[in-house]
Amino acid sequence: MDLMENTTLRKTPLHDLHLALGGKMVPFAGYDMPVQYPMGIMKEHLHTRAKAGLFDVSHMGQAVLKVPSGGSLEERHTAVAGLLERLTPGDFQNLKPGAMRYTLLLNERGGIMDDLMVTRPAAEEEQGALILVVNAATKDADFAHIENALGGEADLQIITDHALLALQGPKAVDVFAAICPDAKALTFMTSARVTVNGTPCFVTRSGYTGEDGYEISVPSDKAESLARQLLDHEDVEPIGLGARDSLRLEAGLCLYGHDIDANTTPVTASLKWAISKRRREEGGFPGDDIILAQLKDGVPRQRVGILPLGRAPAREGTIIEDTNCHQIGIVTSGGFGPSVGGPIAMGYIDTAYAEVGTDLVLIIRGKEQPAKVASLPFVQQNYYRG
């Protein structure tokens, strides 16, 4: 067996650009990705919150779920939405043309197989299709699962010829609208097919930083020129995975495989808002019996924000105790929040201790460090809602 074959890292269409920009490359989800650029994680993070940062998220999975043509536009949408609803707890029937929604792929126990973004395209000719963006590490399993569950009734087209760029931060709108005027009117969690420099792109006003911004799906062969054009703007800097992680943690957003996984449900993960009202009444999603019972009866543990009161960061795996030395939980994401100016974390604790402000003790390298349950997000969200 050729072991090298298995360890060969995949490259995104922006790989050469990362190297040219001095990116420090690390393996991530099977891809060779920049963890940071010469600016460094701290400054990259702060720059994104102050101006605009450009991220390569081409490693994520993009796909279109489509039902065969026939019937009215609304019937076609209802059909594809109904299919996706068999796998997720979201309401896609009522998703408006152009709108985007966060949802969860669930297993039969109500556990989270992945979190993903689902967009209903705006154009009439695209009704009956939903555009999916899933995590890089889980994309092969996700697509196999969707194909297996829905393959007889819908067609899953995996998009492999498009890169995905994220432009995030308060200046993102001015920078991007200058080359794509149609992007200006979009509100948070909406989408449009646009033309940038004559190239058709699919853009959503969304992101993973807590800031205003866009994700831009661009043909792979045009990705580098678009990235360079955005980077030419004085307000834009390239941002690596390191700052992407600290930005999303400050924004209280989950990282799949850490804060959520197959053993957490939308209820234990404090993502109840992702279970829409109609689905709570109707069920009909994997693990619905378990999840609906959890909604009714509560859960023994849940995800919360954690604010260490000292200076020491509490990393993933840090034990959480109550003030009487009893273990009550564990940290699932933790580090330093550059905009907060101190350590921040998320984790799972016994529900009895989940109220904001509850005193906690973190065991960091054998020493007790005080902490409190904190409300999420740690920073104000700056989404553009029109």
Next chain:
Amino acid sequence: MTKKFTEDHEWVALDGDVATVGITSYATEQLGDIVYVELPDTGRTIAAKDEVCVVESVKAASEVYAPVSGEITEANEALADNPSLVNDAAETEGWFFKMKLSDAGELDGLMDDAAYAEFVKGLG
């Protein structure tokens, strides 16, 4: 003053019988922005290669090992409020701790300036 280096990127500078220990500029470049340093208690007796400090960047925590054996006499309290001193002045004001050596002969086993520079070059 004798200054020596370890393969784990600590430096140790001997002035009289007091040695000052820190991490090298090369190490700080690899770590990135340092946000926290866990310093050892004074009075603690340590052996060469013992874990004595932890230095944390935004991304991760890394151990700092004792370059030589001895007793900790002072920790750099300035790092508590200003850990970025390590980035700004790794081999001067960003020192971690001072120690009294139990065997100055251990320094002979470490690299001098030129040897460390060569070692770092070899890391690519």
